[in-house]
Amino acid sequence: MKRFVLRSLAGLEPVVAAEVLLRLDRVAEQIGPRELVVDAPDDEAAAVARDLGRLSTADDAFLEVVSAGPVGGKMADLDEIADLARGLRSDPSAELVLGWRQGTTNASGVLDVTASVLGPQRYSRFDVEDLIGSILSPACGAVYRSRTEGASGTTPTLSYRVTVDKRRTALLLRLAAQPLHRRPYWRESRPGALHPPLAAAMAMLAGLGTAEVVLDPFCGSGTVAIETALLMQGRGTVVASDIDAKAAQATRRNAIEGAQVCVRTVCCDIGALPFRRGSIDRVISNPPWDHQVFWSRSRPSGGSFDDVLAEEFRIVLLELEEQTAKALGAGWHPLASLQVSLRGQHPVVTVYGPAPAPTPVTVSIGEKSVRVKIFSP
Secondary structure, X not given: OEEEEEEOOOOOHHHHHHHHHHHHOOOOEEEEOOEEEEEEOHHHHHHHHXXXXXXXXXXXXXXXXXXXXXXXXXXXXXHHHHHHHHOOOOOOHHHHHHHHHHOOOOOOEEEEEEEEEOOOOOOOHHHHHHHHHHHHHHHHOEEEOOHHHOOOOOOOOEEEEEEEOOOOEEEEEEOOOOOOOXXXXXXXXXXXXXXXXXXXXXHHOOOHHHOOEEEEOOOOOOHHHHHHHHHHOOOOEXXXXXXXXXXXXXXXXXXXXXXXXXXXXXXXXXXOEOOOOOOEEEEEEOOOOOOOOOOOOOEOOEEOHHHHXXXXXXXXXXXXXHHHHHHOOOOOEEEEEEEOOEOOEOOEEEEEEOOOOOOOOEEXXXXXXXXXXXXXX
8 A cells, every 4th residue: 555645735735635536536634734645555556646746736745655653852863763764775665656757767866855844853854854865865876965055956856755743754755856836837927926736726616617708817927827727628718817918928928838728818907807798707816915906996998897797706816814805896705715824824715606605615627526614604
């Protein structure tokens, strides 16, 4: 039996579990903050590893190499952590992961180690990283690159993660060459670009199955629009608008050159939207956090936001908690909300509809959906 560990944004764990259920038909169990596990028989592990590497809402995916109980916080207790790595001299995990990833078992190259050390400890994360790296380097035949040496342009062949907390001590090995949250479609970025797994989760909460037109009126560099287009796979139209022409340009470039998806871009103000009345089925957006958005404002040059919404609309917004009550437009009703942790802030993903929902808000991919129990009106 192989155990895989998924990392997510704090607060987003239920959505990640829902995506695993919808895509893999497997149960992902949350074992702690930001961590979920998926177990698979040995003969199914390769297929599961490949599928986990395609998840949109997870930050990262790992194979659990070895785990033990919690360790103490004294410098002398570092030896217990080292024992996890010392027992891996004949462990096939590195060859397995490389074989799943690229069809080769050659581990030569560079390895790095990231440690997460929670609680009062005498040792630091860097102590743990350098200790484990020095042990794994000769065992794997790879050169250890310490994080204390600064950033490097070289992508490591193997990336290990050590977790030390009050529940357990675990050594994990990343399945992919890069973290899952690092999307390959970036060609041009802008300040405040949204975390891609969070954008994907918002799209899954929007009920896209019957949507013909989806709008992000604050597109920035296009993360929400691109993740929505990837999820819709050509079904319907994704529109990205922004009052800043450079934002629309960045979105267009990232969508076409990077993600190779179709996103229609428009330069316009939220109060002057150039769309037909009732033509927008879904709105998914990360509005500015530094000033209040007046959703119901209109200008003579175009329709107001409320005017362009379809009768059975759904809106998914990422907002600071103090903004949510003020954001309500005419006829908006909050259906569900979820608080997440992002860059030291605690914004709320809020789902709005035209009336209190007769059925619970679900996570949806295509025609499949699953209820997420923690959401509440």
